[in-house]
Each structure stands twice: as structure tokens, then as C-alpha cells.
Amino acid sequence: MTITASSVAATRSQPGRTALRDRTWLRFALRRLGRLLASLWVLVTASFAMIHLIPGDPVRGALGPTAPADLVAARREALGLNDPLLSQYADYLRGLVTGDLGTSLSSQLPVSDVIAQRLPATLSLAVLAFLAAVTVAIPLGVTMGVLTRRGHGRRTELAFTTSSVVVATVPDFLIGIGLVYVFGVNLGWLPVAGNETPSAYLLPVLSLAVGPAAILSRIVRVEMVSVLEADFVRTARAKRLPPRRVYLGHALPNAVTAALTMCGLLLSAMVAGTVLVENVFAWPGLGTTIVSSILTKDYPVVQAIVLVYGIGVLVTNTVVDVALALLDPRSMIRED
Amino acid sequence: MHDGDRRWRRIVGTPLGLTATVLVVAVLAMAVLGPVLWGDTATAVDTDDILAPPSAEHWAGTDNLGRDILARVLVATRLSMLLALAAVAIGVSVGIVLGSAPFLLGRRSGRLVSAAVNIAVAFPGLLLALFFAVVFGVGATGAVLAIGLSGAPVFARLTQTLVAGVAARDYVSAARVAGVGRVRVLFRHVLPNIAEPLVVNATIGAGGALLSFAGLSFLGLGVQSPAYDWGRLLYDGAAAIYVNPASALAPGAAVLLAGLAFNLLGESVAKGFGVPVIGDVRRRVRPGRAGADPGPAATDDHADGTAAEDVVLDVRDLRVTFPGPAGPVRPVRGVTFDVRRGEAVGIVGESGSGKSLTALAVSRLVDDDGTVEASRLAFLGEDLRADGGAAQRRMLGTTLAMVFQDPMTSFNPTQRIGRQLAEVATTHLGMGRREAMDRAAERLDSVRIADAGERVRRYPHELSGGMRQRAMIGMGLMGTPALIVADEPTTALDVTVQQQVLDLLAAIRAADGVALMLISHDVTVVGEVCDRVLVMYAGRIVEEIPAGDLATAAQHPYTRALVAAVPDMATDVDAPLATITGRPVEPADVPTGCAYAARCPLADARCRAEDPPLEAGPRGRVACWHAGEPLPAPDSSRPAEDLVETR
Numbered sequence: 001m002t003i004t005a006s007s008v009a010a011t012r013s014q015p016g017r018t019a020l021r022d023r024t025w026l027r028f029a030l031r032r033l034g035r036l037l038a039s040l041w042v043l044v045t046a047s048f049a050m051i052h053l054i055p056g057d058p059v060r061g062a063l064g065p066t067a068p069a070d071l072v073a074a075r076r077e078a079l080g081l082n083d084p085l086l087s088q089y090a091d092y093l094r095g096l097v098t099g100d101l102g103t104s105l106s107s108q109l110p111v112s113d114v115i116a117q118r119l120p121a122t123l124s125l126a127v128l129a130f131l132a133a134v135t136v137a138i139p140l141g142v143t144m145g146v147l148t149r150r151g152h153g154r155r156t157e158l159a160f161t162t163s164s165v166v167v168a169t170v171p172d173f174l175i176g177i178g179l180v181y182v183f184g185v186n187l188g189w190l191p192v193a194g195n196e197t198p199s200a201y202l203l204p205v206l207s208l209a210v211g212p213a214a215i216l217s218r219i220v221r222v223e224m225v226s227v228l229e230a231d232f233v234r235t236a237r238a239k240r241l242p243p244r245r246v247y248l249g250h251a252l253p254n255a256v257t258a259a260l261t262m263c264g265l266l267l268s269a270m271v272a273g274t275v276l277v278e279n280v281f282a283w284p285g286l287g288t289t290i291v292s293s294i295l296t297k298d299y300p301v302v303q304a305i306v307l308v309y310g311i312g313v314l315v316t317n318t319v320v321d322v323a324l325a326l327l328d329p330r331s332m333i334r335e336d
Numbered sequence: 337m338h339d340g341d342r343r344w345r346r347i348v349g350t351p352l353g354l355t356a357t358v359l360v361v362a363v364l365a366m367a368v369l370g371p372v373l374w375g376d377t378a379t380a381v382d383t384d385d386i387l388a389p390p391s392a393e394h395w396a397g398t399d400n401l402g403r404d405i406l407a408r409v410l411v412a413t414r415l416s417m418l419l420a421l422a423a424v425a426i427g428v429s430v431g432i433v434l435g436s437a438p439f440l441l442g443r444r445s446g447r448l449v450s451a452a453v454n455i456a457v458a459f460p461g462l463l464l465a466l467f468f469a470v471v472f473g474v475g476a477t478g479a480v481l482a483i484g485l486s487g488a489p490v491f492a493r494l495t496q497t498l499v500a501g502v503a504a505r506d507y508v509s510a511a512r513v514a515g516v517g518r519v520r521v522l523f524r525h526v527l528p529n530i531a532e533p534l535v536v537n538a539t540i541g542a543g544g545a546l547l548s549f550a551g552l553s554f555l556g557l558g559v560q561s562p563a564y565d566w567g568r569l570l571y572d573g574a575a576a577i578y579v580n581p582a583s584a585l586a587p588g589a590a591v592l593l594a595g596l597a598f599n600l601l602g603e604s605v606a607k608g609f610g611v612p613v614i615g616d617v618r619r620r621v622r623p624g625r626a627g628a629d630p631g632p633a634a635t636d637d638h639a640d641g642t643a644a645e646d647v648v649l650d651v652r653d654l655r656v657t658f659p660g661p662a663g664p665v666r667p668v669r670g671v672t673f674d675v676r677r678g679e680a681v682g683i684v685g686e687s688g689s690g691k692s693l694t695a696l697a698v699s700r701l702v703d704d705d706g707t708v709e710a711s712r713l714a715f716l717g718e719d720l721r722a723d724g725g726a727a728q729r730r731m732l733g734t735t736l737a738m739v740f741q742d743p744m745t746s747f748n749p750t751q752r753i754g755r756q757l758a759e760v761a762t763t764h765l766g767m768g769r770r771e772a773m774d775r776a777a778e779r780l781d782s783v784r785i786a787d788a789g790e791r792v793r794r795y796p797h798e799l800s801g802g803m804r805q806r807a808m809i810g811m812g813l814m815g816t817p818a819l820i821v822a823d824e825p826t827t828a829l830d831v832t833v834q835q836q837v838l839d840l841l842a843a844i845r846a847a848d849g850v851a852l853m854l855i856s857h858d859v860t861v862v863g864e865v866c867d868r869v870l871v872m873y874a875g876r877i878v879e880e881i882p883a884g885d886l887a888t889a890a891q892h893p894y895t896r897a898l899v900a901a902v903p904d905m906a907t908d909v910d911a912p913l914a915t916i917t918g919r920p921v922e923p924a925d926v927p928t929g930c931a932y933a934a935r936c937p938l939a940d941a942r943c944r945a946e947d948p949p950l951e952a953g954p955r956g957r958v959a960c961w962h963a964g965e966p967l968p969a970p971d972s973s974r975p976a977e978d979l980v981e982t983r
Contacts, residue, residue, distance in 0.1 A: 035455075038451070038455065039455045039458065042452070042455050042456075043459075046467065050467060050470055050471060053471045054470070054471055054473070055473070150703065150705065151659070151703065151704075151705030152705065162352060165352075165599075165600065165603065166596065166600075169543070169547075169595060169596050169599045169600070170592060170596075171547045171550070171551060171591075171592075171595070173551055173554060174550075174588050174591065174592055177570070177574060177577070177584055177585075177588050178585075178588070180574075180577060181577060181581050181584065181585060184577075185577055185578055185581050186581075230745065231740060231742055231745040231746040232745060232746055232747055232748040232749070234701065234740065234746070235738070235740065235746045235747065235748070235808075235811075236748070237701055238699065238701055238738035238740075239733055239759060239760050239763070239811070240729040240730070240732045240733030240763075240764070241729075241733075241759065241763055242726070242729065242763075245763070249759075250748050250751075253748075253750045253751075254748065254749065254750055257750070268458070268459070268460045269460045269462075271460065271463070272460035272461070272462035272463045273460075273462070275462060275466065275555070276462070276551050276554065276555065279554070279555055280574070290466065291555045291556065291557065294466070294469065294470055294474065294557060295474065295556060295557070299470070302470055306463070306466065306467055306470075309463050310459060310463065313458060313459055313460065313463070314458070317458055327750060
């Protein structure tokens with residue numbers, strides 16, 4: 001509906017049209033912001049509620065049955081668990097705003113210090129893996145798309161789709177274990193733990209990137225094949241552009257908008273994927289920390305890391321939506 | 337169920353589907369039998385033989401208590417499967433409840449639920465699983481709940497979509513109107529109809545749950561010792577990977593195989609139960625035999641032998657062939673014509689007559705699975721039968737302009753109009769960006785687009801259809817065209833806009849001496865704009881005639897039928913509209929003799945046996961044994977079939 005409205009308006013005078021464009025952007029920005037805030041609220045509330053949803057006394061659970069009762073009581077008091085729920089919630093929100101995430105039950109360090117210390121390792125792992133996946137997947141998908149366009153490469157298509165489905169199904173931590181076996185145990189070429197040297201990044205990044213690269217290249221291929229059938233590609237050919245320009249200049253940007261939506265999902269999945277891969281490679285990031293904190297019942301740390309992961313996901317999704325809107329202005333309207 | 341059987345056979349018929357089915361059956365059998373057969377071996381402790389590498393006795397070696405790893409992996413099948421299935425059951429049930437909430441609760445409260453689902457879906461499953469693992473505590477029960485609930489949002493979203501689709505159907509509305517309660521409608525009418533996709537997705541979900549569970553157990557958050565599933569074995573094995581790699585690889589392989597099996601089975605079932613994916617459905621040319629093809633047309637000679645300089649386009653015996661599953665198909669079967677400088681030539685015919693393909697062939701734009709052959713195909717003297725590389729591209733890019741049917745889809749939606757026009761100049765004329773953009777604005781102005789300097793910054797969707805078609809013409813004017821090939825340029829436009837576009841084409845032609853090749857199914861349009869008209873039927877030209885003679889002096893019965901089918905002011909409004917009976921010929925199934933014989937009122941035995949050649953007459957050319965003979969009185973009792981094109 002909005003499309004028709006805007007194209008009708010486009011035939012009218014200029015100021016009206018510009019205003020309409022601005023309004024489309026504004027509506028998009030407001031709606032997107034609204035969704036971000038709502039999701040953020042749900043996330044914050046869930047991470048607050050987590051500690052209260054645990055059956056029994058979390059502090060007793062954390063300190064163990066042998067801990068003296070007065071220590072448990074003191075801890076409870078320090079955590080504010082004896083206050084009314086609403087004021088605890090208010091305190092929690094206030095803490096978040098001021099950057100106070102509480103104190104680790106096991107190390108007694110401020111949780112924000114723990115996060116600050118561990119976050120960079122996780123972030124660099126996720127970003128590198130994402131870049132690696134995109135760098136491989138887009139050229140691969142485009143090439144496969146061109147090779148398997150209508151009436152071409154039936155066999156190549158079958159081989160590619162089958163192998164990419166299989167590769168995409170293998171979970172990242174199993175790839176990790178396989179890589180450890182091959183390059184660490186058997187060949188001894190690459191370090192399999194920690195992140196001290198640049199070469200230590202290789203295997204973890206690879207484990208994380210392989211699956212998403214397979215998924216993404218599949219999507220790029222399918223999109224390329226359908227875009228190559230589009231009328232505007234024929235127009236581009238009719239302009240007698242060199243084939244490379246037709247594929248990369250006209251087909252690719254239209255194929256990528258759909259792939260970008262998938263990138264968002266993949267990047268969020270990758271944030272979560274780091275948890276497992278970090279544990280395979282003893283990576284000193286948030287993933288190893290959250291697992292050990294869950295096992296030692298260090299709830300403030302767990303709460304904070306869940307929050308960080310969640311925010312990472314929300315930011316990713318928002319960035320992807322905005323990028324989509326910039327690349328393809330119609331996506332602003334299409335959204336609802 | 338008959339139908340279901342066939343679909344199952346199709347799934348098992350594919351190599352992937354068969355492999356997946358066999359694997360799933362094997363995994364399920366192992367889940368039942370594993371603990372019975374190897375239960376004792378798996379728990380037998382042998383402290384003399386700990387962490388042993390693979391041997392004849394222990395194929396995958398032993399663990400830190402000397403237990404046989406292979407036996408443990410096989411036995412663990414049951415627990416791993418049970419946990420995964422339990423998690424999927426939880427995920428699907430909660431998903432269905434949440435997903436049908438909008439249907440049960442009505443719009444307002446339903447919206448709240450679906451908003452919550454939408455937020456939850458955005459978070460990756462593993463993150464949700466970690467959250468729930470904390471809440472429910474570390475251990476198998478907690479992990480089942482965690483993985484089950486973390487899968488719920490996805491199933492809720494799926495259910496919601498499926499329910500919304502079914503709820504709009506008539507029988508559901510009818511049941512609602514009849515006063516049947518929502519819950520009853522849901523169970524009676526809605527859920528049974530969405531069961532199939534839900535089951536398929538649950539199968540895929542089982543594979544996912546299996547892998548997630550392995551992940552959680554691998555992190556030490558799932559199954560706890562002494563119980564063991566594949567993930568737990570992986571956890572122990574990974575620690576011992578340097579001592580006995582098999583202790584990690586064996587459970588890893590098991591997880592992978594089982595997870596893959598369920599995933600692939602689900603995907604194959606989804607594919608098999610859905611619309612069959614056949615690459616050929618969208619093919620322009622329908623597949624079929626080419627046996628009926630009479631081969632290259634008998635030399636329809638050129639109208640007059642002049643190969644003068646003012647011939648812009650010279651086409652002789654043009655044939656276009658596509659591969660088909662039952663042999664090649666030839667939708668254009670020997671077409672000969674020319675277009676002179678400044679001349680407007682129209683090509684009319686029904687869909688499938690080969691007129692658009694002829695236009696694409698003379699512009700070197702046939703998709704590259706098609707083969708274009710001709711004894712001569714020259715544009716401005718350049719042989720277009722061979723790919724002339726960059727030089728030919730430049731020549732065509734600046735002198736041959738194309739206008740396509742649908743201006744809505746013929747522009748790249750992600751680029752501004754100006755850039756798409758300017759590209760011609762930057763690519764072929766060596767202009768800079770600025771200069772090219774100025775030229776684009778100037779050309780838009782020349783095709784009567786007001787405010788052109790501002791419009792170049794617009795995206796295609798911001799212009800109206802008529803404006804886009806004019807911009808497309810403007811794009812053709814970026815060079816100095818000698819020929820504009822316009823394939824149904826007005827078909828997709830509003831009637832009021834059609835005339836503007838035709839006027840514009842006529843004006844350009846008059847002003848710059850550009851030749852025009854106008855392809856249309858509409859005799860009126862062609863007759864109005866063109867000097868000369870080529871009538872195509874079944875991939876050949878059946879008549880060439882000056883446009884002015886169309887109404888009065890058409891020779892071929894087909895041309896006359898086309899003209900008669902157009903109502904004018906003198907048409908009796910009470911009489912049924914004149915139509916051409918019968919169906920157009922399929923390119924894959926061209927009969928011997930005259931292709932039009934089956935529909936022709938003048939057809940006789942000779943027409944059905946011998947294909948009439950295209951022969952020059954006093955004012956044009958015609959291919960008919962009975963050219964110009966009077967038609968019998970129209971038989972109004974014959975079934976009417978519309979001539980209106982459906983493309």
C-alpha cells in the first residue's frame with residue numbers, strides 16, 4: 001500500500017515527496033527503536049529474574065551446604081536479596097545504568113572487570129569468524145549462482161547443495177574437535193588452546209566460520225540464480241555491460257539484501273557459537289567464563305554475561321536492519 | 337494415503353533421502369538394542385587397560401576406567417535419543433500453545449504473545465538454553481527443559497504462521513460463523529491441517545536438539561556422571577584426545593551421524609511433500625519433441641534484394657533453438673526481414689508466436705541456453721551471429737536501444753535512476769561520472785520527464801510506471817541509437833499512459849531518424865505506429881504488409897482474423913466479440929503443413945500437408961495457399977477463445 005502511495009506522491013511536487021521520504025525514514029527509525037527498547041527491556045528483566053527463578057536459595061546453592069549460616073545471610077544481605085522484589089529490580093536497573101554489575105561470588109571482583117577482561121577475546125573471535133565466513137561465502141555463492149543459473153550446471157548444483165547442507169549441519173564444536181585432532185594431535189602444526197599467538201586464532205575462527213559460510217553461500221547462490229532471471233538483469237545485459245559488471249554491479253547487490261537478513265541471524269548464532277568453541281580451545285573469553293560460572297553457581301557473573309550476549313545479538317539485528325534499509329530502501333516499507 | 341505413499345517413494349528415491357532414512361532407522365534401532373546388547377560391556381571396568389588406543393579387542397580404545405568406548409557410544413544412543421526427543425516434544429508443545437494463542441485469544445492479547453515470541457526468536461537457541469540451564473539447574477532434567485524451551489519460540493513462530501494461513505480459509509470461517517468455539521475449531525479444523533509441516537519441522541528439530549544436547553553435555557552442563565550420553569562421552573573424550581583420540585572422535589562421529597540423519601530426513605521430507613523442485617517449470621519454451629520441425633524454412637527470399645546502406649537490421653532465416661528434455665525445441669523457425677533507417681516495423685502475433693524471442697535474438701539477448709542461427713544477422717553491418725567481444729558490446733551499447741514490457745521490474749531496484757542511465761555513458765562513451773549524470777538528466781528531460789535534474793536521484797520505485805517506461809526509453813537514448821527494439825512497451829501500462837509512450841517513440845523516430853522495431857500482440861497499436869507490419873505465427877512470418885493496408889488489404893486469414901478481432905466504432909455491440917477459435921501452436925509440437933491450418937476456415941488437404949512459402953506479392957509478402965480468398969461467413973456457434981494475451 002505504501003509503495004503505491006509513495007509512487008503516486010512521486011509524481012507530485014518536490015517538497016511533498018521529500019517530506020514523504022523523510023517520514024518513511026522517521027517511521028522506520030521509530031519502529032526499529034521501539035522494538036530495540038522492548039527487546040532490551042525483556043532481556044534486562046529476564047536476566048534480573050534469572051536469579052529469582054532458581055529454585056531454593058541461590059546463595060546457599062553457591063556457597064554449598066557446609067557454609068556457615070551467618071556467611072550465607074551476610075551474602076544475601078550484600079546482594080540485596082532480602083529487599084522487596086521491586087526495589088531489587090530498581091537497584092538492578094540503576095546498577096546497569098551506572099555500569100555496576102555486582103560482585104562475583106567466587107572471585108569477589110567487580111563483574112564489570114570480569115567482563116572487560118574477557119569480552120575482547122570473544123568479540124575478536126566472533127568478528128573474525130564472521131568476516132571469514134562472509135569473505136568465503138559471497139564469492140563462492142556468486143560463482144555457484146552464475147555457474148548454476150537457469151539451464152546450467154545441473155550436476156554442479158546438486159553437488160554444491162548436497163555438500164553445503166551436510167557441512168552446515170556439523171556443529172561448530174565438533175568441527176573444532178576434528179580440527180584439534182587433525183592439526184593439533186596429528187600434525188602438531190597449530191596451537192589448540194589459548195589466544196596468545198596470532199596462529200592460535202586459526203582453528204577457533206575456522207570452526208566457527210565453516211557452518212555459517214556454507215549456509216550463507218547457499219543463500220547467495222539461490223538468490224543469485226533468481227536475480228539473474230530478473231528483468232533488470234536483462235536490462236543490464238541490454239546495456240551491454242561486461243558480464244562482470246552485470247553479475248557484480250547489478251545482480252549481486254540485489255542478491256545480497258536477502259543474504260544480509262541471514263547474516264544477522266548467523267552473526268547472532270555465532271555469538272552463541274563462541275560459547276562452545278571457546279570451551280573446545282580453552283579460549284579466555286566470555287564463553288569459558290559463563291560455563292565455569294554456571295558450574296560454580298556464580299550467578300552475578302552469569303547474569304551479566306547473558307546480558308552482554310543478549311545485547312550483542314540485539315545490536316547486531318538493529319545494525320543489519322539499518323544496513324538493509326540503506327541498501328534497499330524498499331525494505332523500510334516492506335517490513336510490516 | 338495413496339498420494340502420501342507416492343511422495344514417500346519419491347523421498348526415498350533420492351540418494352540423500354534414502355541415506356537419511358536408512359540412517360534414522362539405524363539410529364532408532366541402535367537406541368532400542370544398544371543397551372540390551374552392549375550394556376554390560378559398556379560398564380565393565382578394567383583398571384589394567386585404561387586409556388588404551390584402539391585395538392582388536394577395543395575398537396575405539398578404552399576410557400580412564402578401562403571401559404570400552406565403542407560400547408559406551410552405542411549404548412549412549414538410547415539416552416541421547418530419549419533426551420533429544422523429550423526436548424523436541426517440549427519445544428513443539430510449548431510452541432503450539434504459544435503459536436495458536438493469537439487464534440485463541442483474539443487480536444489484542446494474541447498480539448502481546450506474538451510480540452513476545454518475536455523478541456524471543458531473535459535470540460539464538462544456545463543462549464536461551466544457557467539461560468534455562470541456569471534456572472533449572474545443571475543436569476539432564478534441566479538440560480531437557482532448557483533445550484526444549486529454547487526451541488519453543490521457533491515452533492511458536494512456525495505455528496503462528498501456519499495457523500494464520502489455515503484460519504483464513506473458508507471452512508474455518510464457516511465453523512466460526514456456525515458458532516463453534518475457538519478451542520474446538522483449533523483442534524478440529526486448524527491443527528489437523530498444519531500437522532504435516534509441524535511433524536516435518538519436528539524431525540529437523542530432533543536433529544537440532546540432538547546436536548544442542550551434545551553441546552550442553554560437552555560443556556558439562558547436561559548429563560552428569562555416571563549417566564552418559566554422547567555429549568558427556570565427548571566431554572570426557574576431549575580431555576583425553578592426546579592420549580586416545582578415538583575417545584573423542586567416536587562419540588563425535590555418532591552425534592554427527594545421528595544429527596545429520598534427522599536433519600536430512602526432515603529436509604528431504606519437506607522438499608518431497610512441498611512443491612516438487614523442477615528446474616524447467618519457468619522455462620519460456622515448453623519442452624517437447626522437435627521431430628515435427630520442418631527444419632530451416634525453404635528459402636524465403638528477401639522482400640527485395642537490396643542490401644542497401646540504409647538497411648539497419650538485416651535478418652535472414654533466423655532460427656532460435658532451446659534444449660528440451662525430449663530433444664531441442666525451436667520456437668523461431670526461419671524468419672527473414674529487414675529494418676531500414678528511420679523505419680518503424682511492427683511484429684504482431686499471439687503469445688508463443690516467437691515474436692519476443694525474435695526481438696531478443698536480433699539484439700543478442702537470448703539466454704545462453706538457447707542457440708541462435710541465421711544465414712545472415714547483421715546490425716549496421718556488424719555480424720551478430722558471433723560474440724564480437726568488447727568492441728561489439730560497445731557498438732551495440734550505443735546504437736541499439738531496448739525497451740522491455742514491464743518498467744516496474746526492468747530497473748534495478750537498488751540503484752538510483754540516474755546512475756542506471758549514466759552507466760551506459762561511463763561504460764561505452766568513456767564519460768566521467770559527473771558528465772554522464774548530466775547527460776542522464778538531459779535525456780530524462782528529453783523524454784518529457786519533468787524536473788529531470790532531481791529525478792535522477794530517485795529510486796525506480798519512486799517513479800510511476802509511465803515515467804519509468806519513459807526513463808527506459810531515455811536510457812536507450814544515452815548513446816546515439818540507430819534502432820530501438822521495443823518489446824510490448826505499453827502492455828504493462830495504464831491506458832492513459834500507453835498513448836504517451838507511443839507518442840514519445842514516434843517523436844524520437846521522427847526527430848532523430850531512429851528505426852523502431854515494435855513487438856506487440858495489439859494490431860491497433862502496431863498499425864498506428866508502424867510503417868510495415870510483420871505477422872508471426874508459430875515461429876514464422878506469415879504475412880508482411882504495409883500498416884495502412886492492414887484493415888483493408890490483408891491477405892492471410894490469420895491477419896484478417898487478428899484485425900477482425902479488434903472492435904471499432906462500427907462493431908455491433910450486441911454481437912459476440914469476434915475471436916480466433918482454437919489454440920496457438922505449441923513450439924514443441926508444430927504440425928506438418930501450414931501451422932495455422934487447424935484454426936483456418938479456408939484450410940484444405942494441401943494446407944495440412946504442405947507448408948506454404950512466404951512469397952512476395954505486389955504490396956508485401958504472404959505465406960498462404962489461399963491468400964486473399966474470401967472468408968466464409970463467421971460461424972458464431974463455435975466455442976469462443978480469447979485472443980487476449982496472458983503474458
